[in-house]
Amino acid sequence: DTAVSQTPKYLVTQMGNDKSIKCEQNLGHDTMYWYKQDSKKFLKIMFSYNNKELIINETVPNRFSPKSPDKAHLNLHINSLELGDSAVYFCASSQEGATTEAFFGQGTRLTVV
Amino acid sequence: DQQVKQNSPSLSVQEGRISILNCDYTNSMFDYFLWYKKYPAEGPTFLISISSIKDKNEDGRFTVFLNKSAKHLSLHIVPSQPGDSAVYFCAARFGNQFYFGTGTSLTVIP
Numbered sequence: 001d002t003a004v005s006q007t008p009k010y011l012v013t014q015m016g017n018d019k020s021i022k023c024e025q026n027l028g029h030d031t032m033y034w035y036k037q038d039s040k041k042f043l044k045i046m047f048s049y050n051n052k053e054l055i056i057n058e059t060v061p062n063r064f065s066p067k068s069p070d071k072a073h074l075n076l077h078i079n080s081l082e083l084g085d086s087a088v089y090f091c092a093s094s095q096e097g098a099t100t101e102a103f104f105g106q107g108t109r110l111t112v113v
Numbered sequence: 114d115q116q117v118k119q120n121s122p123s124l125s126v127q128e129g130r131i132s133i134l135n136c137d138y139t140n141s142m143f144d145y146f147l148w149y150k151k152y153p154a155e156g157p158t159f160l161i162s163i164s165s166i167k168d169k170n171e172d173g174r175f176t177v178f179l180n181k182s183a184k185h186l187s188l189h190i191v192p193s194q195p196g197d198s199a200v201y202f203c204a205a206r207f208g209n210q211f212y213f214g215t216g217t218s219l220t221v222i223p
Binding site: 004031033040041042043044045048092102103104105106107 | 206
């Protein structure tokens, strides 16, 4: 039973398009995250979100926006895609105060052509 | 601004020997330090963690050491096995935020 699942696993799209990546967790966690792993393999936090606050990494362009329809989902919307957005995007979740670690999805490889 | 750094992008070790992966950090407010293991085309999976109030945590073949004065932690794997070949990420937690290093690719040679 997958704890954190993302769809799609692979996404190829043209520059200028708008796309979404979905993420769901069945762990009952209260905080979800989006990370970007670029060509240099650096895992960089983009957003963290719980029912109290959204924390945005200030370096993330405003073309990226997280949308949380409920506690178990945090989707990533990307507008006007650019070549430089090509990367692997990971969703993760954790429970404040209860666990020390974050649990990750399998990643979505986004390729912008 | 990279608060967690892994300066060795790769490491090769013979099977049965010890693997030592290193990590440095800058923020003294981190309360937990974690190691994740990542295989290709998969997400990172949690391996072991250590609280900032401890200096050692052991779990089977894996031991993490923390030197707070040096802002340095290391992961020891002994004995190393071919199945340990993966990318290892060091991470540090502050509140609900996790900060990751760039990873070290470990290859265990049979």
